[in-house]
């Protein structure tokens with residue numbers, strides 16, 4: 199089983215040995231009974247060592263998803279969460295030590311930015327957020343007590359890249375670990391674990407599930423690091439429920455074909471927008487004009503279904519565009535089958551101060567696009583008519 203589509207359908211999901219059910223059963227239970235009292239201490243102490251105990255710890259449907267996630271991200275094990283932010287915050291808390299320092303890039307998802315820029319410092323943990331595309335800034339940012347380096351690539355919504363292999367080397371040379379949010383790329387387009395990352399994170403709400411109908415998160419790491427994350431998950435309580443786990447398993451069956459279509463349509467839209475007179479700039483790693491196109495070719499298998507562009511005009515013109523699309527919908531979130539457009543300045547990145555947004559390169563005229571699986575011609579046509587309305 200080597201092809202991404204074959205693996206999307208079959209990986210980690212043998213048919214149920216008890217009933218022959220073709221699809222993974224939903225074990226919709228909070229707790230598990232024991233036939234013998236002697237089994238209880240083993241189950242409680244061990245991590246699924248012998249059977250299951252309580253679904254905040256582990257659940258068979260969720261474990262099946264975790265095995266599938268680990269296989270797709272080439273890690274030792276996976277941990278599924280009730281949201282992407284639960285996966286991110288629990289993973290970060292798993293590796294924080296007293297006196298430790300966390301180094302991150304500035305271009306982060308708004309929630310992660312808030313966590314690293316506000317919450318952790320308020321709790322007494324030092325963090326630094328540095329310029330994303332200046333690798334020297336990351337090198338200079340490492341301190342003796344840096345225990346974690348945190349990056350996203352491509353970044354949200356600016357589509358900047360970070361050299362993942364170099365960031366892993368930098369972290370490891372300081373005895374730190376590298377965490378990578380791989381939400382934007384999806385495992386079909388990029389595998390940070392193969393480039394040296396220690397923890398790969400996802401908002402499973404997005405490409406993994408792919409249908410914009412649930413909130414979920416995932417972390418993939420070595421067996422040892424995943425165990426650490428799962429122990430913290432027990433404490434913080436952000437475990438995924440069995441029903442969303444089953445839905446993500448179902449969504450993942452079409453992940454490869456969805457993502458391939460999204461890659462192709464994103465490229466077509468990027469090329470169309472690049473030549474349009476009402477467009478000031480297009481940010482897509484697949485374009486030769488992208489300043490890090492060579493890095494994208496090196497570390498990505500596909501360029502993804504996310505892009506952003508700047509409207510040549512005012513904030514009002516930009517609002518006119520996002521209100522005028524008909525096939526696409528003005529909405530936050532990404533990675534689903536429906537094409538979405540959003541204005542990061544007052545949606546996904548509204549938590550950022552205007553000054554931070556300016557530093558990061560998020561003008562009010564920036565539009566982020568999450569390309570769905572609609573026909574390419576319909577999408578290009580829709581964007582053409584919406585730009586004409588500006």
Ligand SMILES: Cc1ncc(COP(=O)(O)O)c(C=O)c1O
Pocket residue numbers: 281282283284307309350354379381382400401402403413414415531532
């Ligand atoms: C790159 C990225 N990481 C993390 C998250 C947070 O995920 P969730 O909304 O599932 O908590 C998002 C949400 O939009 C995201 O875009």
